Amino acid sequence: MIIRFAFLSVAMAAAVPAFGQLHLITGSPTPNYLNGFESALLRVGADGGVARIATLVSEESGTEWIGTSEDWRKAVLLPRDGGLYDRVVVVDFDKAVVVKDCRAGGPRPFTYNEWLWDSPTKGHLLAEYIGGEKPGNRVVVGMLLDPDIPCDKTFTNPDKGDIRYVLASGTAGVSDVDRGPNMRVWISSDGKVMYSFLDGSVYFDFQIPSAMMDGISRPASVVAVSSRALFAINLCDFSDPEKGRLLVLRRADNTWHRVPVNTGQLGLVRGFGTFLAIVDYQRKSDKMPGSAGSAEWRTKDSVTGPDMKSRFDNDDFGYAYPGRLYLYDAAAERTYTILTNQGDSEILLVEDNVVYYRASDRLYSAPITKTGLGAAKLLATSDLIRDAHWAFIKR
Amino acid sequence: MPPAVSRCGSSDGYDQSQFCDNTARTRGGDYCGKTGASGIGLPNWGYPTGYGLLQNDPPKSMHQIWSWQAAVQQWESDTATRAGSTAPYNSATYPKRPNTPAAYQFWIKQANQWWDYTQHTAFVFPAPEDLTVSGPAGAQVPVPPNSPPGCHFVAHTSLSDGYSTPINSGLISSRNPTKTYWFGDAVLMKYLAGSRRNYISWNDLGTVPFWSFHPENDGVTPNVVYQFCTCDGNTVCQTQ
Secondary structure, X not given: OOOOOEOOOOOOOOOOOOOOEEEEXXXXXXXXXXXXXXXXXXXXXXXXXXXXXXXXXXXXXOEEEEEEEOXXXXXXXXXXXXXXXXXXXXXXXXXXXXXXXXXOOOOOOOEEEEEEEEEOOOEEXXXXXXXXXXXXXXXXXXXXXXXXXXHHHOEEOOOHHHHHHEEEOEOOOOOOOOOOOOOEEEEOOOOEEEEEEOOEEEEEEEEOOHHHHOOOOOEEEEEEEEOOOEEEEEEEEOOEEEEEXXXXXXXXXXXXXXXXXEOOOOOOEEEEOOEEEEEOOEEOOOOOOOOOOHHHOOOOOOOOOOOHHHHHHOOXXXXXXXXXXXXXXXXXXXXXXXXXXXXXXXXXXXXXXEEEEEEOOEEEEEEXXXXXXXXXXXXXXXXXXXXXXXXXXXX | OOOHHHHHHHHOOOOXXXXXXXXXXHXXXXXXXXXXXXXXXXXXXXXXXXXXXXXXXXXXXXHHHHOHHHHXXXXXXXXXXXXXXXXXXXXXXXXXXXXXOHHHHHHHHHHHHHHHHHHOOOOOOOOOOOOEEEEOOEEEOOOOOOOOOOOEEEOOOOOOOOOOOOOOOOOOOOOOOOOEEEHHHHHHHHHHHOOOEXXXXXXXXXXXXXXXXXXXXXXXXXXXXXXXXXXXXXXXXXXX
C-alpha cells in the first residue's frame, strides 16, 4: 500500500467555506475496467493543502459503485474486494467518517443494478437487483444504511415498488469514470414513466406533459437525477440519440421544465439541491478531434485514478470534451456557464450559492449571484484532485 | 476454457523470449534490467519478465520454478479463480450465494443486462454493427467485426438455453474449422493477459445502449483474444 500525503501550497489566495470544511472523495467505479483505484477521503485545508484523511476502499480492492445523496448527506461505496462484492461502506458527510461497514456474508450473485432508495417503510437503503436471467431468479435485496442498525440485522428484502423513491445524484467525472444512476426508464404514450423489472413494472407518481415530448416518437430515456428537489430524465428519440433533452420535474410546485442545453446521448448530469450540473461534450470531428487540455492529463494510472489520456483517447462513445460546464438553477430557471478549456473538468458541489468545480488538478469555487457567477477562486492544487469526483462540506 | 490459452499466455508480450536481449521487452525485468547490455544472452530470469517459458510470474513457490507440472497446476488454479463460477443463481438458495467472482460473472452480467433491455424494447431495436436483434424474444450476438474465421465468440440466442450459459462446440480442427467460443472466456483471456479493459461490455450508460468491444491489450497487442484463440488447433499463435 502506497500512502501519500499532499500538502501543496497554491499560488492564489485560498478561500474555503468559513462554516465547515470542504472534503473530497476519490474513486473511479466504472465496472468496464479491470483495475481498481483507491477511494480516499480528502480534506481541503484553509491553507490550500489537500490531506488524505482516510482510505475508504483500498486500491487493491477498487470500487464497483459509488452512490451519494445530498439529501441524506451520505456516500455509499461498494468495494470489489477481489470479486466478492459483498461489502458496503457508508460515509457520513456531517461527520466525515465511515459510519457503517458491513459484509453481506458471501459473494453477491450477478448484480445488475444498485440504487439508493428512500423507502417509506424501510428508510434509507441500498437496493440491489440480483439474480439470473429468468424472471423467477431475480430479486431485490437491500441494506439499511442507518448506522445504528448492526450489520447482522441490516440486510433486508425491500419492496420492488419502492424504486419510485430512488435517489440518484447523477454521473460523476467524464469519459467513463462513473456509470451514474444506471436506471433506464420507459415512457408510455401518455407520458407515464415506469421502471421495468423482468417480472413487472413500477410506475412513478408523475406524468410528463405531452408538450415536453414534442418531436419524440420512440423515446429512449434514463434517469439523470432524482432527489427530494428534482427528478431529471435524459431523453432522446431512438433515431437521433445525439439530440439529448433534459427534462426536469421541480417537485416544489410539480412542474416540468426543459433545460436549455443539449445533453446528448450520455447526459453527464448531477444534482445539487435545485441545481443541475452538466458537462458539455460533442462527437469527435475534424473540428474537434479530441478533448481540450490534453497536455495536463495524467498518462499513467495512479493509486486513486486512471490514466485520463487513455480514457479520453478511447472514449467508448467517441466524444470529445471541450471544457465547458453548465449549471442550471431549476428554481430560477436560469443557466450559468463555466469555461475551463480543460476536458477533464466537472462541477463537484453546489452549496449555499457557491459552486465548487474541478479542472484537471485544480479546485475552484465561484459565488452564484443574481447577475451571474462571480470570480472564480483557486482553492487548491493537487494531483489527488484529478480523481476527486465527489465533494461535501462537513458541518 | 480453451487449453491453448496457457500456451499463448506464455507468448503474449514477451514473444516467448527466454534470454535478455537488451530490448524494451526484457529491459523491464528486474534481472535483465540490471545487467543491461552486459547481460545479453543470459537467461531472462525474474519478475516481471518471467522465469522461462510457461512459468507463473511471480511464482508462488520455488518448487514451481523447477517443476513444470507444479507451474501448470498453479496456472490452472489461478485461471479457475479468475474465471469464477458459471452456476446460475437460484433464488431458493438465497441468502446462500454462489462464489461468482471475476470474468464469468462480468460476462453473465453483460448478457443479462442486454437481455433485460431487449425484453423491454417493444420494437425492433435499431441494431448497431455489433448487435442484431431479430425481435423482442430472439437475439444473437454475432462475431465482432475484427474477429477472423476460426475465432468466433458467440452467445446463446434463446432464453431456454440461457443467454449467459457457456458454449463449447469442441476443439477447432480441419474438420471443425468454425469452432465457437464463449464470450465469458474472451473476458477471462483479457483478465489473464493483464489488460485494463474488458473484452466486451454492454454499455448501458446512455439513452441508447450498445455493445462495446475492446480486444486490444494496452499497447502489447491489438487483439490478445485473437492471439489466444488462434493457438487453439494451430501450431503457431497468430497476431493481428
